[in-house]
Amino acid sequence: MPDPETSKALFILNPYAGVPPVKYIVSKELRRRRDELSYYKSLSVDESGTMIRQNFDKYEVFIAAGGDGTVNTVANQLVGTGKRLGVLPIGSGNGFAKELGFRPNIRSLLKDIEKNECFAIDVININNDLCLNMAGVGLDSFVAHSFDKLKTRGFWSYVGVTMINFIRLRPFHADIKIPGEKTISEDLFVLTAANTRQFGNNAFIAPDAVPNDGLLEIIMIKPFPKILFPIFIYRLFTKRMNRSKYFFHLKTEKGVTISTDETRFHIDGEPVTLCGDVKIEIRKNALKVLKTRHNKFI
Numbered sequence: 240m241p242d243p244e245t246s247k248a249l250f251i252l253n254p255y256a257g258v259p260p261v262k263y264i265v266s267k268e269l270r271r272r273r274d275e276l277s278y279y280k281s282l283s284v285d286e287s288g289t290m291i292r293q294n295f296d297k298y299e300v301f302i303a304a305g306g307d308g309t310v311n312t313v314a315n316q317l318v319g320t321g322k323r324l325g326v327l328p329i330g331s332g333n334g335f336a337k338e339l340g341f342r343p344n345i346r347s348l349l350k351d352i353e354k355n356e357c358f359a360i361d362v363i364n365i366n367n368d369l370c371l372n373m374a375g376v377g378l379d380s381f382v383a384h385s386f387d388k389l390k391t392r393g394f395w396s397y398v399g400v401t402m403i404n405f406i407r408l409r410p411f412h413a414d415i416k417i418p419g420e421k422t423i424s425e426d427l428f429v430l431t432a433a434n435t436r437q438f439g440n441n442a443f444i445a446p447d448a449v450p451n452d453g454l455l456e457i458i459m460i461k462p463f464p465k466i467l468f469p470i471f472i473y474r475l476f477t478k479r480m481n482r483s484k485y486f487f488h489l490k491t492e493k494g495v496t497i498s499t500d501e502t503r504f505h506i507d508g509e510p511v512t513l514c515g516d517v518k519i520e521i522r523k524n525a526l527k528v529l530k531t532r533h534n535k536f537i
């Protein structure tokens with residue numbers, strides 16, 4: 240690795256993330272620039288955490304080179320510390336990276352690192368787990384669980400899994416409880432807690448979400464005739480989901496508790512199993528993120 244005195248950032252590369260051509264190009268570029276940057280190829284969540292902790296005092300910026308899961312892993316070590324998170328997006332969806340203006344361009348990212356400007360964003364706690372982008376239960380979580388089992392990655396694999404899960408989709412029941420307010424009890428297709436606007440791949444489920452407004456956004460999609468699925472997809476990719484009569488949302492500073500018999504959730508696109516009450520809280524300005532020239536929020 241280069242001398243930390245001349246390298247402000249440490250890249251944590253997930254070699255399993257993304258599609259092979261992108262991974263190859265990024266890995267080759269990282270190797271080519273090894274004299275001007277520091278990078279480490281991590282093979283597990285635990286290994287990433289250990290590497291960050293061992294080098295915590297040497298770097299101001301830690302770059303997650305991977306997808307939303309990799310970003311979540313790196314951010315877990317940085318929340319509340321004042322260290323900056325950066326992203327080199329090479330995953331399948333890259334929802335968080337797209338929202339915060341990160342591009343899969345190392346040269347541009349190095350310029351942003353050199354400027355060393357940052358801003359604070361909110362994060363979400365799901366029980367004891369960190370969420371940067373989105374978490375929830377329903378169609379998106381069912382897709383995440385199915386997608387995780389695939390050997391092939393990429394956009395079209397995701398599309399195929401989404402179609403299969405939609406055909407099989409049945410409503411689930413959920414109670415949404417907010418202190419001091421009436422419990423919402425609904426049958427739903429989708430229930431999402433959002434910190435930013437999109438799942439990834441420019442699929443905007445929460446067009447009004449802002450990652451630094453101190454508010455938690457809860458999105459509910461009620462069951463709709465399956466013949467309307469093309470319209471649902473159109474609205475999703477044109478930032479018009481909030482114009483549907485099946486779309487409901489609320490914003491709150493308070494904690495939210497979700498009760499449902501469905502256990503297949505996702506956190507930042509990664510499948511998880513959650514049983515019993517799921518407690519969701521917003522943590523204001525908890526994470527510092529590297530500012531890019533494409534950032535839209537500040």
